Amino acid sequence: MAHVRLEGISKAFGGEVAVSDLDLDIEDGQFFVLLGPTGAGKTTTLRLIAGLERPDSGAVYIDQQNVNRWSPAQRDVALVLQQFSLYPRYTVRENLEFPLKSPARRLARSAIADRVARAAAIVRVEHLMDRKTDRLSGGEMQRVSIGRAIVRQPRIFLMDEPLSNLDAKLREALRADLKDLKVKLGATFLFVTHDQIEAMSMADRIAVLHAGRIAQVGTPYEMYNEPSDVFVAGFVGTPTMNLLKAEIRDGTVFATDGRFEFKLEGAARERFGGANGPLTIGVRAEDILIGPHEAIEAIAHGVENQGVEKIVTLRINDCLLRATVPAAYPIAIENRIRFTFVKERLHGFDAKTGANLRRKQQ
């Protein structure tokens, strides 16, 4: 268990800036997720904490100690990667024992057996202990990799896209397993992913990285409901948040491409920080209401049946918006329909900087 703090970390490779002036605070016992697209600096950040990279400037603290000069081994962290690095000709048991047999550890046989048995139970591989790892499925291999991290009782678990190579069903199961593991071990986890569903489902806190900088740090709820800027708004959530160019005049919003307008009142008006002039409006698919008597007319540009619900793409002149409706809702391509927004759930973003107008005001 450990508290991790990054202070003003920068790192470049050649001329390419990977992370820039990064501050991060990961509390003891937290499941912390670094989320972002390829090239955002997530893996570099993780490697800086592991001690596999040295920062150009700034400091890494583990439990208030500056560890910049510490080797990876001294930092006592465990890494789990996307590619399982197991010894193929060893059994599951031998793979789990391996990190404990290092002469530096000087552990008694009984202590090793005890730790291996407990880790095996946690990751549910007890029935596979005598099997060679090349005879395991992908999900089993990744569980053994995680087990091998557990036996070491590290101060921090660092995980880099460990679920990316698995199929959807396994990913879902392991998501729940990892969340459960964090509860059982009470350990600190730093988990790197580009998959916002993984981040949302597992994290206590998420940091969204964009081009080497932190766009926002917060709980999954905050990321989804109070995105700090258009990047976070568009990156978190599926279908992706609708973003439309608009202009506000005296509390009335004109959608530029859609050439339609609607009024803002009360709480809705407050969310926009009294903005006037051009802005970007953000609206989630579930905050668009479709019904025969709603205010704005549209054409159904696309209809996708997802089983549990339908995703309807609305076309209003040159503007396309995605909305979700129940699966049984009768609607077909090119139908005329009417819709409105749940106004108190709309987001307003600065047309130039992309910052959420509500947060700017606070």
Added chain:
Amino acid sequence: MANIDLRDIEKYFGENYVVRKLNLHIHDSEFVVLLGPSGCGKTTTLRAIAGLEEIDRGDILIDGKAVQSLCPADRDIAFVFQFFALYPHLSAYDNIAFPLRASGQDRSLIDARVREVARAIGIEQLLSRKPSALSGGDMQRVAIGRALVRRPKAMLMDEPIGALDAKLRESMRTELKRLHIENRSTTIYVTHDQVEAMSLADRIAVMNDGVLQQVGTPTEVYRHPKNLFVAQFIGSPVMNVLPGRVHAEGGRIKLFLADAAEGFGFAGPVPPPSAGADDGLIVGVRPEAVQVARDKHAGYVPIEAHLIEPLGAYDIVDLKLGSQFLRARTASGFVAGPGETVWAHVEESQTHFFSSRSGSALDVLGN
């Protein structure tokens, strides 16, 4: 436009089957998606139709004519791959015009066709650009334009949007579907992504281990999966699958799942007692068919919430059922936290029964 008929297609590498006894009829102007995990034989099947792969047994018929001995060019089929194979030194216009020029068509005719296709896929303003100046989505549009310009009898697509980011995939899905509705060319589309399959297909053909598992409309495969594989491959979050037991007492039926002590009151049809008598039943329930309430209702069972996954628009809650879990989809924030006890029930019309031996869906009484 074309009918495509696959009859008893078999393909093997040495002893191992890649595709086994595959029978599939694709109607004229239909959009069929071959869906399955990697290694299920879907791409091999597609490549066999294109003529890029030889088959060991069976017949491939296009408009009633066996084509398996024809070379790819003579089958009049266009192919779009995941990785846009555009000519880097040619403009978008020249890339699209290429197949027509290769067949020596008239200049003015070529120009008219290229512009018509460009309009249909929304890249008129990009025609003079080289591929290096295009975004991933636009490159893939050009690749699709090049396939369409020949007016092929059929379009074959292998994960054409798999390499694009989430946002672009969403908009490309919509555009591909509209394009198909306008052009009506028979389309066979390969993907491992069930969301794409559900969104695009007129019919989905689900494959696993070289064997066709089920063919049906998106609604059919989602609402009436024929076996456990289809049930758990389609839909997200994945369908709950648990061992179950039906217990009738005094005209009332209770459904016990996993090793839970209490059973759900169940008013719907159940399989005849003989169906699962020997080896038990497997019960499948999608997370949205698990009803969760804060208060007691008839037929509901009190269950403790173990984990909550907040996905933004909704939550997934793992309910503790004996030593296993039942995942429910609830409104965001509906269950306050782990450890809370809620009342749960499974919706009868969306409860599936499978044989634990074969994995096949069981008929229920009253259907």
